[in-house]
Every structure is written in structure tokens, then in C-alpha cells.
Amino acid sequence: MFTTRPEIVGTFGVAASTHWLATQTAMGVLERGGNAFDAAVAAGFVLQVVEPHLNGPGGEVPILFWSERDRQVRSVCGQGPAPALADPAAMRAMGLEMMPGIGLMPATVPGAFGAWMAMLRDHGTWTVAQVLEPVIGYARNGFPLVPRISQAILAVQSLFRDEWHSSAETWLPDGKVPRPGSLHTLPVLADTYTRIVETAMGAADTRVGQIDAAMDCWYRGFVAQEIDTYCRTTPVRDTTGERHKGLIRYDDMATFAPTVEAxxxxxxxxxxxxxxxxxxxxxxxxxxxxxxxxxxxxxxxxxxxxxxxxxxxxxxxxxxxxxxxxxxxxxxxxxxxxxxxxxxxxxxxARIGTQAATAIDAGTLLNGMAPRLPDLGVADRTLATADVRFGIGEPTFASLPPVSEWAEREL
The missing domain is CATH 1.10.246.130 (Gamma-glutamyltranspeptidase, large (L) subunit, C-terminal domain)
Structure with a gap:
């Protein structure tokens, strides 16, 4: 069998992720009696802390899982929708042909929290307090920064210092780019999850009741209210070169619910x-x-x-x-x-020939429906005037400098 990764074989259980602390967390859950769903949820939240350049509490998660109990595969949609204010006509009225790639405007409803919690509620055995304990610990006590995180912060440090001041408070301790391998803490996130746990435990006595209360706390409680307030009141510079407020509102948060489907x-x-x-x-x-x-x-x-x-x-x-x-x-x-x-x-x-195709070739369906492609020229027109020093949205930062450059500039 050809593989680019070691093949893991065992008789008890297996966990794999993109970071050793998340993998370790998942295995720890299994070893303490949790099931695979408990382990996946705990590891998923830890990844939000230890790989912040790749995902976070404000993101989304598409989940596929096998239920041995139900003997079937299911999909969880943790992709939050765009806010109601993200209307094409409203964007055009602002003179925008394309949603800015960075800043507050392109943010969607953070669906990851609800998706993880829904899977935990329906298939797990652990409580909210148990699955969030590891992530609270790493956020409060610290986690080592992989080099890629330091590189990302270095690439956008001027944006943080000049514009995104709350990001600077979080990612530039003492006003400096943190070194790779240094211990970093996220006390505000730790306090947020701690408050969710305490609120959930005070709202219900049962595991399921506490999970539902945690979801209410996120989508209809203090988290949703804080997001609404921040988006309404805080203009943030984006790729337009101007400052815009966010579009997410409390109602966008309150009406979201993850869905489970085949x-x-x-x-x-x-x-x-x-x-x-x-x-x-x-x-x-x-x-x-x-x-x-x-x-x-x-x-x-x-x-x-x-x-x-x-x-x-x-x-x-x-x-x-x-x-x-x-x-x-x-x-x-x-x-x-x-x-x-x-x-x-x-x-x-049949359209695959012997030569490499150079044109975008979308298909006409068998029922005769013709493909409808977006205006591909809008990207060129937007980039002609956009501020792309910090990237265009995917990834959300510019090309990262090598570690050697980080050392030369910071040591």
C-alpha cells in the first residue's frame, strides 16, 4: 500500500489531526472512557487554539461521521450563512463589485460551535464542561506556537498595530511578534468558554440540557450580543483600503442551526x-x-x-x-x-484530451440547462484598486516570510 503518511494500526482506538496537541487530546478522551464523538469535539476545539492561522471560534466546520449505532454515514453542516445585510444590491450601492477579502464584511455566522455541539449532544457521552476543559486549559495556560503562526503574525503585524487593535492585543504580546515555540495564551477566549460552561451548568442539570444551553449562550446569549455590538460599532480596514463595519447581526446568529443530512x-x-x-x-x-x-x-x-x-x-x-x-x-x-x-x-x-485544457469548461446538464458562470473579470477589476498587502482573503494574509527572515528581523 502506497502512502505518504505512516499507517496507524491498533486495537483500542486511533486519533489523527494536523496538530499533536489536538491528537493527544482526542486520545486522552478515548483513554478516559469517552467515545469517538467526544474525542472529535474536544480535538476540534483545541485545533481552534493551537492552529489559529487555519481556523478559529469564528469559523465553520463541515463534518462527516459514521454512526455505529445507526449504521450510517451522516453529514453535519457547520457552515454558517452570510448575514442578511450581505445583499448584492446593497454591495453595489456601496460601489463594491466584490465582497472585500479581509475585514469584517465577509464574515459569516460562526457555525463551528453549533455543529460540534450538535454532534456531541446527539452522539457523544461527555458534557460541555468535559469537552471544553482541554481547550480552556491551553488557552489559559499556554500552547507552543508553531513557526507558521509566527510567520503569519509577522506578515500582518502592521495591520494589527495600525488598524486591528484588538488583534494586536491578542497576537502581539508586549507589542512584539511572538517567537516560534514560545508559549502563548488566549485569556479572553478562555474566559469566554469558561463563562459558557458556567452558564450551561447553571441552566440545566442534564447533559443534553447543558449542551442546548451552551448553544443558546453562543447564538442567542452574550456571544451573539457581543458580535452584534462589535459589528455595529467598529469600522475595520479591508482590501478596499477603507474602513467598513461588519454585517452580522443578532438575528443572524439567533436563527442559525446546524443541519444533519445524508x-x-x-x-x-x-x-x-x-x-x-x-x-x-x-x-x-x-x-x-x-x-x-x-x-x-x-x-x-x-x-x-x-x-x-x-x-x-x-x-x-x-x-x-x-x-x-x-x-x-x-x-x-x-x-x-x-x-x-x-x-x-x-x-x-470524454472532454479530457491529450493536451492540458487552458479554458474554464463548465458542463451543460443532460436536461439542457446551460452553465451560468460569474463575471470572472470582476476579480481583475477589483484587484486593480484593492489593498492586497495582507492578502485577498484566502489565505487572509500575504505570502508569508521564511523563518530565516523572521529571525533576521526579530532577533
Whole structure:
């Protein structure tokens, strides 16, 4: 079996993540009697602290899980929606063709908290206090900064100092970029989670009741109120070069609830591959698999030029479909079944030629519906006048300097 990572084999349980402290947290939960859902939730919250350059409490989470009890795979949508004020007409009235890539305006409702809590409530065994204990500990007592965090802070330090002052208070201790490996604390976040735990424990005596109370605290309590107040009153500089207030309001928070649904699936060989729905980009992978099945990928070895070429070209076609067809099924009709139709995927696979494609090639569905692509020129027009010193939104910072440059500038 070819793998780029060590294969983990055991008889008790396995945990894997992108950070050793999260993995250690998950294994600790299993060793103390928690189930896999308890472990995943605890590790997920720890990742928000130890990898803040990749995710955080204000983010989202798409979750796929297998329930041994129910004998089925399920998907949890922890993708919060855009706020009601993020209306295209309102954006155009402000003279904006594109949502700024950084700042407060592009922020969506933070769906991660609700998604983790919903999974814990429905499938876990631990309490809110138990799963949040590790993250509170790391936030209050400190965690070592991986080099990438220090690099990210270095890249945006002037933005923090000049504009995002609360970020400077959090990430520039004593006004300096923290060194890689140094112990960093997040006392405000620790206090926030502690208050949620105390509020939840005071609101109910049962595990489920406390989890529901914690979700109320986040989406309809002091967290939602603080977000509303901050967005209403704090102008923040973004890629327009101007300062804009945030768009999230209390009602956006209060009306959000994570949803649980059957995932999108695709059979490939002896496997059934599951992904989150068309509200995510997960089906892109399923489309690629479907195309490659028709493109005769099994005739090529994984290290061959032909194999790599077909994988790359299938990815281009699937990404083009994502651009044209994917969206929030609460607002636009989902075409997922049409995009995963074997006949459609066979037609798409037939477009893979011997040369690399250079154009965006979205597909026409079998029912005759033509793809609708966005105005791709808007990015060029926006970038012509945008302040991109700190990135354009993904990632939210500019190209990071190497560690050697950090050392030269900071030592």
C-alpha cells in the first residue's frame, strides 16, 4: 500500500489531526472512557487554539461521521450563512463589485460551535464542561506556537498595530511578534468558554440540557450580543483600503442551526466515498472520481504521466462545474444529482484530451440547462484598486516570510 503518511494500526482506538496537541487530546478522551464523538469535539476545539492561522471560534466546520449505532454515514453542516445585510444590491450601492477579502464584511455566522455541539449532544457521552476543559486549559495556560503562526503574525503585524487593535492585543504580546515555540495564551477566549460552561451548568442539570444551553449562550446569549455590538460599532480596514463595519447581526446568529443530512456519495471500485453536500465543495471530489472511472484511470499506474494528466484534467472540469453550479440549496435549486449522473460524468470525461485544457469548461446538464458562470473579470477589476498587502482573503494574509527572515528581523 502506497502512502505518504505512516499507517496507524491498533486495537483500542486511533486519533489523527494536523496538530499533536489536538491528537493527544482526542486520545486522552478515548483513554478516559469517552467515545469517538467526544474525542472529535474536544480535538476540534483545541485545533481552534493551537492552529489559529487555519481556523478559529469564528469559523465553520463541515463534518462527516459514521454512526455505529445507526449504521450510517451522516453529514453535519457547520457552515454558517452570510448575514442578511450581505445583499448584492446593497454591495453595489456601496460601489463594491466584490465582497472585500479581509475585514469584517465577509464574515459569516460562526457555525463551528453549533455543529460540534450538535454532534456531541446527539452522539457523544461527555458534557460541555468535559469537552471544553482541554481547550480552556491551553488557552489559559499556554500552547507552543508553531513557526507558521509566527510567520503569519509577522506578515500582518502592521495591520494589527495600525488598524486591528484588538488583534494586536491578542497576537502581539508586549507589542512584539511572538517567537516560534514560545508559549502563548488566549485569556479572553478562555474566559469566554469558561463563562459558557458556567452558564450551561447553571441552566440545566442534564447533559443534553447543558449542551442546548451552551448553544443558546453562543447564538442567542452574550456571544451573539457581543458580535452584534462589535459589528455595529467598529469600522475595520479591508482590501478596499477603507474602513467598513461588519454585517452580522443578532438575528443572524439567533436563527442559525446546524443541519444533519445524508452525504453525497460515489461508488469507486470497492469503496463508497462520502462528501458533504453541494453547499460545500465536497462533491468536486466525487465528480472527479466519476469522470476518472469513465476515463480509464485504472489502466495507468499512479506514477505515470497519463495518470497525473487525467487526474489534473478531471479536477479542472469538476472545478469549472463548481464555479457554475454549486451554491446554497436554501437559495438556489440543487443540481447535485444531475452533476453526479453517470451519463453526465461520462460526457465530461470524454472532454479530457491529450493536451492540458487552458479554458474554464463548465458542463451543460443532460436536461439542457446551460452553465451560468460569474463575471470572472470582476476579480481583475477589483484587484486593480484593492489593498492586497495582507492578502485577498484566502489565505487572509500575504505570502508569508521564511523563518530565516523572521529571525533576521526579530532577533
Amino acid at each position: 452525504p453525497a456519495t460515489m461508488d469507486f471500485g470497492r469503496y463508497t466515498v462520502a462528501k458533504c453536500g453541494i453547499w460545500s465543495q465536497g462533491p468536486v471530489f466525487l465528480q472527479q472520481l466519476g469522470m476518472l472511472r469513465h476515463a480509464g484511470i485504472d489502466a495507468h499506474t499512479p506514477t505515470s504521466i497519463e495518470f497525473v494528466h487525467k487526474v489534473a484534467e478531471a479536477a479542472k472540469l469538476a472545478m469549472a462545474d463548481r464555479l457554475a453550479w454549486y451554491g446554497d440549496p436554501d437559495f438556489v435549486p440543487s443540481q447535485l444529482s444531475a452533476l453526479l449522473d453517470p451519463q453526465y460524468l461520462a460526457a465530461r470525461a
